Amino acid sequence: MFARLFSASLMLSELRVMFTRRRTWAMLAAIAMIPILLATAVYLSADQIAPGEGPPFLDRVTQNGLFTGFTAMLLAMPLFLPLTMSVVSGDTIAGEAGLGTLRYLLIAPVGRARLLVVKYLATLVFALVGTFVLMIAGAIIGAILFPVGPVTLLSGDVIQIPEALGRMAIVALYTTVSMMGMLALGLFISTLTTIPVGAMTGVLVASGVSQILDNLPQLAWLHEWLFTHYWLDFADILRQPIELGSLGANVILQLGYVAVFGALAYGRLASKDILS
Amino acid sequence: MKAQGQLAIETVGLEKAFGDQKAVAGISLSVPRGSVFGFLGPNGSGKTTTIRMMLGLAEATKGQINLLGYEIPKKVAEVLPKVGALVEGPAFYPYMSGRNNLIRMDSADRNSNPQTREQRVDSALERVGLSNAAKKKVHAYSLGMKQRLGLANALLKPRELLILDEPTNGLDPQGTREVRNLIRSLAAEGITIFLSSHLLTEIEQLCSHVAVMRAGEIVAQGSLNELRSNGQTRLMLVVDQVAEAKEVLKAAGISKTETLGQKLVSSVDRELDVAKLNKALVAKNIAVSELRLENPSLEEYFVDLTGEGFEVVR
Ligand SMILES: Nc1ncnc2c1ncn2[C@@H]1O[C@H](COP(=O)(O)OP(=O)(O)O)[C@@H](O)[C@H]1O
Ligand SMILES: [Mg+2]
Numbered sequence: 041m042f043a044r045l046f047s048a049s050l051m052l053s054e055l056r057v058m059f060t061r062r063r064t065w066a067m068l069a070a071i072a073m074i075p076i077l078l079a080t081a082v083y084l085s086a087d088q089i090a091p092g093e094g095p096p097f098l099d100r101v102t103q104n105g106l107f108t109g110f111t112a113m114l115l116a117m118p119l120f121l122p123l124t125m126s127v128v129s130g131d132t133i134a135g136e137a138g139l140g141t142l143r144y145l146l147i148a149p150v151g152r153a154r155l156l157v158v159k160y161l162a163t164l165v166f167a168l169v170g171t172f173v174l175m176i177a178g179a180i181i182g183a184i185l186f187p188v189g190p191v192t193l194l195s196g197d198v199i200q201i202p203e204a205l206g207r208m209a210i211v212a213l214y215t216t217v218s219m220m221g222m223l224a225l226g227l228f229i230s231t232l233t234t235i236p237v238g239a240m241t242g243v244l245v246a247s248g249v250s251q252i253l254d255n256l257p258q259l260a261w262l263h264e265w266l267f268t269h270y271w272l273d274f275a276d277i278l279r280q281p282i283e284l285g286s287l288g289a290n291v292i293l294q295l296g297y298v299a300v301f302g303a304l305a306y307g308r309l310a311s312k313d314i315l316s
Numbered sequence: 317m318k319a320q321g322q323l324a325i326e327t328v329g330l331e332k333a334f335g336d337q338k339a340v341a342g343i344s345l346s347v348p349r350g351s352v353f354g355f356l357g358p359n360g361s362g363k364t365t366t367i368r369m370m371l372g373l374a375e376a377t378k379g380q381i382n383l384l385g386y387e388i389p390k391k392v393a394e395v396l397p398k399v400g401a402l403v404e405g406p407a408f409y410p411y412m413s414g415r416n417n418l419i420r421m422d423s424a425d426r427n428s429n430p431q432t433r434e435q436r437v438d439s440a441l442e443r444v445g446l447s448n449a450a451k452k453k454v455h456a457y458s459l460g461m462k463q464r465l466g467l468a469n470a471l472l473k474p475r476e477l478l479i480l481d482e483p484t485n486g487l488d489p490q491g492t493r494e495v496r497n498l499i500r501s502l503a504a505e506g507i508t509i510f511l512s513s514h515l516l517t518e519i520e521q522l523c524s525h526v527a528v529m530r531a532g533e534i535v536a537q538g539s540l541n542e543l544r545s546n547g548q549t550r551l552m553l554v555v556d557q558v559a560e561a562k563e564v565l566k567a568a569g570i571s572k573t574e575t576l577g578q579k580l581v582s583s584v585d586r587e588l589d590v591a592k593l594n595k596a597l598v599a600k601n602i603a604v605s606e607l608r609l610e611n612p613s614l615e616e617y618f619v620d621l622t623g624e625g626f627e628v629v630r
Contacts, residue, residue: 049430053423060412140407144469147371147403148424149396155424313374 045157050150054162058128064166067124071170074120075112075178079105083185105186106204109178110278113211116174117271122247125219128166129226130240132159133309137234137316152309160227160302167219171212179208197280207277214274218290221267221297222247228305234316264289267297323382324349324477324508325370330379332365339365341532342379347510347525352503354519354540355512357529358622363512364404366529367481371401384476397427401479405486406466410455414446414465417454422472440468445494459486467495471502478502479510484518496522516618528621535621540614545586547612553580554606555597564596584609 058064079101086102097111113121133156136142145155182188191204199207226243233239250268253259263269270290276283325347332340340362347353357363368374370381372392381388386395408417418437422428428436441450444464454462463486470478483499484492499522503509513519519526520540527537536543551570555561558575565573565582573582590609597604 044426047423047426049423050426053420056416057409057412057420060409060416062411139409140405141409143368143371143373143403144407144421145424146373147396147399147401148421149372149393149426150424151393151426154426311375313368315368315374 044151045154046161047154047158050154050158051161054158055165058162058166063127067127068170068173071116071121071124071174072177074116075108075174076181078112078115079108079178079181079185100192101182102186104191105182105184105188106179106191106201106208108182108186109175109208110211110274112174112178113171113215113274114272117215118251121170121174121215121219122222123244124170125163125167125222126226126240126243126247129163129223130230130238130243131236132163132227133230133305134233134236134239135230137314138236140316142316143314146314153306156227156302156305156309160223160298163223163226164216164220167216167223168212171215171219172209175208175212179205193278193280194275195279199280210277210282211274214277214287214290215271217294218271218274220294221301224298224301224305225267228301228308231305231308231312265293267293269293322349323347324351324384325353325510326382327366327370328380330366330369330381331377332362332369332374333377338377338532340369343527343529343532343534345527345534345537347508349508350506351525352499352509352511352523354523354526355510355529356514356516356519356526356618357512358514360531361529361622362532363529364481367401367403367479367510367512370479371396371399371403373403397425397473398476399479400470400472400475400477401481402463402466402470402483403479403481405482406462406469408454408462408465411453413451413453414457414461414468415441415450417465418469418472421469425472428473436472437468440471441465443471444468444498460488460491463487464491464495467498475507477508477510481512482514483511484513484515516615520614528618530622536617543617544612544614547614547617548583549586549588549612550610551580551582551584551588551590551593552606552608552610553582553604554578555580556603556605560600561597561602564593564600564602568593568596579606586611 082098082101097107097114100107101111133142136145146152188201190198190200192198222243225246226239229242230239247268250266254263254266254269270286270293273286273290276286323346325345327343327345329342329344330340331338331342343366355363365374369376370383370388372389375389383395384398409420412420415437418440419433422433422437441447444467446461446464446468449457449461454465457465463483467483470480484495487495496518499509499511511522523540525539526543528535553561555578558578558580561580562573565580570582570584573580588609590607594604594607
């Protein structure tokens with residue numbers, strides 16, 4: 041059963057295809073640019089920022105470079121990170137269909153379920169790499185431009201540098217988990233078309249719509265079901281102790297999306313005529 | 317459908333409808349094991365659609381398919397490792413090298429052995445003459461090179477059946493010759509080959525059997541020799557005394573004769589004893605300056621079947 045759904049050899053091959061593409065590296069470079077631009081802008085205008093102005097933590101960046109990653113993550117969450125995720129997840133099946141390689145994978149035979157599982161896991165790897173690139177680039181540029189020292193958390197507690205780095209890793213992991221639902225939705229949308237750009241746009245629009253709905257108080261009942269709802273809650277990781285409430289709810293919500301859209305994607309791909 | 321040990325491919329009443337158009341309109345194919353089976357038909361006649369159904373890529377609207385004794389689509393995962401295929405032209409990742417593309421495709425096959433992967437890939441590349449271009453990215457390949465890479469992909473493992481959809485499309489005359497030679501050598505190894513083409517000459521050169529498609533239907537099927545015999549054999553006769561010669565022909569049971577000056581053209585049986593006829597003519601003191609049997613040309617026969625010029629009929 042396991043062999044029907046996963047193969048390390050295919051997973052490596054999938055990652056190899058993904059990381060052979062220049063597009064993948066370009067997106068990772070762009071992700072790394074977010075904290076770099078942010079830190080540079082703050083550095084050049086440090087004396088003009090009043091405490092509390094701009095995005096949360098922005099004023100803390102000048103005091104402690106380790107905040108660069110967190111602040112950059114807050115900036116990237118609404119649009120830029122989902123944009124790269126939609127490119128990668130929208131491309132999964134539609135990209136293969138567009139190239140025509142989907143038919144050759146299927147007659148190899150790859151197995152439709154196995155293909156979906158491996159494709160999905162590869163998008164998850166990209167999310168993981170992307171969020172870590174952002175945090176690491178943030179730490180590096182922060183350390184270059186600003187003083188680095190023990191971090192004062194939102195709860196007022198102070199943690200030492202190694203633990204602060206640990207928290208950064210947890211934030212990256214948390215953001216990756218936050219992307220799981222969207223990536224599953226992208227996988228499903230990707231089975232609907234042979235035009236990758238169409239699928240990418242679809243996923244991105246879905247994340248935009250979800251965030252708008254999340255901001256309409258009239259739809260409060262809906263909010264906790266939206267896959268973007270807990271996206272910015274990683275601030276809870278910067279408390280002592282870490283507040284687990286919304287984190288746990290997010291994990292369950294994301295897994296729910298994975299189950300639903302994973303099943304839909306399988307239903308669609310398994311019954312689909314491959315005519316591309 | 318009963319298990320057919322001798323047949324590599326069997327379809328019964330296979331049909332595929334797109335909306336209300338029947339791309340494949342109920343075809344029954346019998347492809348003997350070990351044959352080189354030509355699947356001949358003009359563009360749009362339903363060849364690729366049939367192949368997609370055989371490989372489990374598209375679901376048949378009606379009918380049954382049996383590949384190497386395995387029911388399709390039920391047992392498709394079991395039979396596909398024994399089948400190499402080229403469907404509607406090659407397709408690869410343009411940003412990867414030819415060799416890495418093949419490694420990728422082989423990794424997708426859960427039955428293939430990772431230990432022998434590189435070596436199998438290299439020998440497939442060598443077989444199609446791409447060893448020197450193996451490290452080049454596919455976007456730098458010519459159409460002919462891509463076509464060869466597609467063939468190499470079909471040859472990554474020892475196969476019992478090769479399904480090749482227009483494998484010489486886009487090749488120059490030299491490449492076409494090489495691919496045809498490759499197909500011959502594969503057939504000589506005992507691999508059954510199902511070769512779709514819109515080129516009669518290709519089928520005539522390579523195939524032992526043929527099915528002719530027109531607008532989704534099979535209009536003729538059998539061994540090449542059987543189909544040749546479907547055409548009308550003609551007797552060409554040039555004599556000095558036309559009227560007397562006609563009498564002799566009639567006496568020999570040949571009644572359908574046209575006269576063109578000194579030349580007589582008659583429809584005759586393939587087995588006609590020409591020597592005996594000659595004797596009879598000479599016995600009547602008729603001078604025979606030409607006497608020969610003209611075998612029917614497949615080309616004429618196929619043009620009759622599929623319409624003039626192999627144009628797209630819909
Ligand atoms: N995805 C599709 N949707 C609708 N019609 C199709 C599709 N694919 C093929 N057809 C139609 O089916 C017929 C047969 O096509 P095809 O099997 O590709 O022919 P061939 O391979 O012999 O050139 C054509 O008329 C074509 O227009
Ligand atoms: Mg075709």
